[in-house]
Amino acid sequence: KIDWIKCPHLLLTGLTQSGKTTLVQQMMWELCSQGVRVYYFDPKNDIDMKYYCKTQGIKYYSDIESIEKVLANIEEEMRLRQKDLDAMQIEEAEFNAVYLFADELIALAELVGEKRYKTNILSKVSSIITQGAKKRVFFGAILQRCDTRYLSGAIRDNLGIRIAMGHQTETAYNMIFPDFSNVKNYRTEKGTGLIYCEGFDTRPKELVVPFIKA
Numbered sequence: 368k369i370d371w372i373k374c375p376h377l378l379l380t381g382l383t384q385s386g387k388t389t390l391v392q393q394m395m396w397e398l399c400s401q402g403v404r405v406y407y408f409d410p411k412n413d414i415d416m417k418y419y420c421k422t423q424g425i426k427y428y429s430d431i432e433s434i435e436k437v438l439a440n441i442e443e444e445m446r447l448r449q450k451d452l453d454a455m456q457i458e459e460a461e462f463n464a465v466y467l468f469a470d471e472l473i474a475l476a477e478l479v480g481e482k483r484y485k486t487n488i489l490s491k492v493s494s495i496i497t498q499g500a501k502k503r504v505f506f507g508a509i510l511q512r513c514d515t516r517y518l519s520g521a522i523r524d525n526l527g528i529r530i531a532m533g534h535q536t537e538t539a540y541n542m543i544f545p546d547f548s549n550v551k552n553y554r555t556e557k558g559t560g561l562i563y564c565e566g567f568d569t570r571p572k573e574l575v576v577p578f579i580k581a
Contacts, residue, residue: 387532416470448462469509534551
């Protein structure tokens with residue numbers, strides 16, 4: 368079980384069929400069971416994930432305009448929460464938690480174009496990642512590869528939970544776990560990878576995602 372408050376925000380990478388979807392579904396189920404308001408952005412409009420989100424009460428969005436609107440609304444909600452904190456003269460409070468997952472930021476960027484992506488999506492994602500934790504607003508970035516063109520190193524460094532599913536290149540591991548060398552997943556079965564939780568782990572450790580029977 369992950370302490371979302373002490374280790375906020377998530378980076379999850381892995382190629383197709385590496386077990387990312389199963390892991391994300393488990394994470395979202397856990398968050399929903401804790402009363403967290405969960406959003407899932409899916410530019411691929413995956414039917415199975417859409418159905419899963421519907422059955423779990425997760426707010427699912429696939430069209431770009433709706434995703435941009437939700438991000439703008441969450442940013443405004445953060446502003447109002449900061450206003451409350453300032454009025455109470457405290458740094459953080461037990462606000463109702465919000466967690467946003469974005470599947471394939473690269474696909475989002477390619478759909479809307481670089482300028483619109485940076486202005487309407489990446490700027491707000493950056494705001495959530497750098498300022499959201501104390502306001503109980505969290506973000507999970509899901510990518511096949513950790514590409515700094517779509518998620519800068521500065522943003523990545525604020526993602527406290529980093530997971531690499533399956534087998535990846537040495538370059539990829541270096542981008543996901545920049546503070547560690549000789550990192551590798553030695554297991555061969557699907558659903559395995561490496562996880563690092565900042566402040567808890569001394570280095571990336573083995574992760575095995577259990578099979579979920581449909």
